[in-house]
Amino acid sequence: MQKATLFATLEQAVVAGDKQAARATLEIAHAADIAQAIHEFTAEQAVRFMSLLSLPDHANLFGYLEPNAQAEIARVMTRNDLAALFSQMEADERADLFNRLSKEDQHALLPGLAQAEREDVRRLASYPEETAGALMTSDYATLRGHWEVRKALKRLRLEAPDKETIYQTYVIDGDRHLIGTVSLRELILANPDRLIEDLMRTEVVSAKVDDDQEEVTKKIRHYDLLALPVMDSEQRLVGIVTYDDAMDAAVEEATEDAQKSASVAKLDAPMNQVSGWELYRKRVFWLVLLVFGSLLSGAGIAYFEDTIAKYVALVFFMPLLVGSGGNAGSQSAALMVRALATGEVAMKDWAKVLGRECMVAGALGITMAVAVFALGLFRGGFEIAIVVALAMISVVVAGSLIGLCLPFILSRVKLDPATASGPLVTTIVDATGVLIYFGFATFILGL
Incomplete structure (x- = not known):
């Protein structure tokens, strides 16, 4: 309908x-x-x-x-x-x-x-927001190890209407310590006289109540679980996080990261329901902050105004070079933010990732330098072409490394790496690109 x-x-x-x-x-x-x-x-x-x-x-x-x-x-x-x-x-x-x-x-x-x-x-x-405790439910089924399968199935029939899931049940002792888990499939196929403790699996993947919900969703995805048991500080079972709740949390995290990557604070309602004032309030801080960040680019241009006045053709290539550095930086930041979020890359991988990015960024810079060299010859002559080509290599490498390093640095100081994407990287790379470009121009053309 x-x-x-x-x-x-x-x-x-x-x-x-x-x-x-x-x-x-x-x-x-x-x-x-x-x-x-x-x-x-x-x-x-x-x-x-x-x-x-x-x-x-x-x-x-x-x-x-x-x-x-x-x-x-x-x-x-x-x-x-x-x-x-x-x-x-x-x-x-x-x-x-x-x-x-x-x-x-x-x-x-x-x-x-x-x-x-x-x-x-x-x-x-x-429980604090965005923790396993805030995400979990207390509607789960438990069994005892000394029960027979016959008794366990009878108990589940009685509890099923009030539980969120009975496909995976948890075996606890008298103090609610989790000692094992057993699936409904295993119970149905087992001999009715068999004991639960002989049937259960004792190696159980679990989370703690104060674990970040992002870590919870990673565990559920990695181990392909229907539900993840949650333990308190004394290793007692206090709840479970089901896969559907974990999926909702993952969507929420992805939405928040996407908003942060555009330098927008987390919205309190869906886009089609949020008020104009709310959108203004969530966006204005970063935009105003980045305005002052952009002043660095202006200061760089002002510093090299003599070079610019003498070689006006340089102005033609400035948007091209600065934009290329920003694009390369945004690419690196987006790849790194996602890799950190999914656990594909950890802090220990810093040196390996940095070395590989230097080689890739260098290759990208050389390729783009070849493309703009001919344009430099046409617009300003051989010297301008050399400046543009060398600046292109340097700007792309610098932008890529900034885009790569910022998420690592933010993660190291316990901030969300998603903040490093988009406008923040672009603003920093723009200022860096201006300094590199006109620095090369001043040095080479001055010779």
């Missing part, structure tokens, strides 16, 4: 208060598509539509909404309705929503929750 048609159908159901039409729409369209159409509603309209659904359907649909839309809708719900919704939501999703509510709304909501839910929300909401 197309978005416009879906929106019109939902709107009619809201206006008419037609529960049958609302539920029929859920049966026809996927909840993710309905959630996308609901973004066109006001928060009050969205609440009216969701009130036509059963509580489980309401919670399922709510989980597909964008985080900011969830928070906006939650603010206009009554305390009792919101508490009922919380009881049906997945543990990690309700903790995320709880953190987006105001302190006043949080205090109003907690008394309406059951004690176990209240404690679970408080615990999961207490």
Whole structure:
């Protein structure tokens, strides 16, 4: 069903208060598509539509909404309705929503929750953002090593409706220490009389609650896991990160890196929902800062104004040379930022990567120098051509090395390497290129 048609159908159901039409729409369209159409509603309209659904359907649909839309809708719900919704939501999703509510709304909501839910929300909401603790859910299944397979399967049948996944279950001891893991497939195929401790795998890949979510997604991808168990400081199992939550986190990280690579601070909402003021506020700092960085290029030009006045033909090649250095630097930075993010390159690889980049940048510079030498002959003669060719080699090498080194340096001082891409590299390389170009010109033409 197309978005416009879906929106019109939902709107009619809201206006008419037609529960049958609302539920029929859920049966026809996927909840993710309905959630996308609901973004066109006001928060009050969205609440009216969701009130036509059963509580489980309401919670399922709510989980597909964008985080900011969830928070906006939650603010206009009554305390009792919101508490009922919380009881049906997945543990990690309700903790995320709880953190987006105001302190006043949080205090109003907690008394309406059951004690176990209240404690679970408080615990999961207490972990810092972008850590394994903030990403994990407490809805996981556990078994004991001394149980028989028959008992384990019976337990899983009872727990399945309330757990996020039962395809991988975790074997714990009396103190909740993780001692092994067993898959549902292994349980189904095993002899019913066999003990879990004889069936489980004891070598378990896990994460700690304070691990960065980027490290968590790397582990899930590297080991091809359905879920990753999360341990506290005493090696007790406190949650799991499922692959779908890890994928959402990976998309979020990639989006944030893309924004940082353009020198834009992390946006608090999707691009089609963010306000003009928010876009201005997130972009203005770096743009103003880079304006002052560009003054270095201007200072370089001013320093060599005598050379420029004497050889006006040099001005023709300045955009070409400076742009080439910026392009080479942006390429190197983009490759290095991504390699650092995926773990393909580590700090120990510094010397190897630097040596290879010098050779590649030199080859690129020579190739581009050959291309511009003829142009230099045509526009300014042999001497100008020599200046342009030598400057091209030097600018491309310098730009590539700056683009390569900046991500390493930022990573070393615990800053995000993504910041090194795009405008920051270009601004630094531009100033460097001006100095190199006119430095060569002054030296060679002065001879």
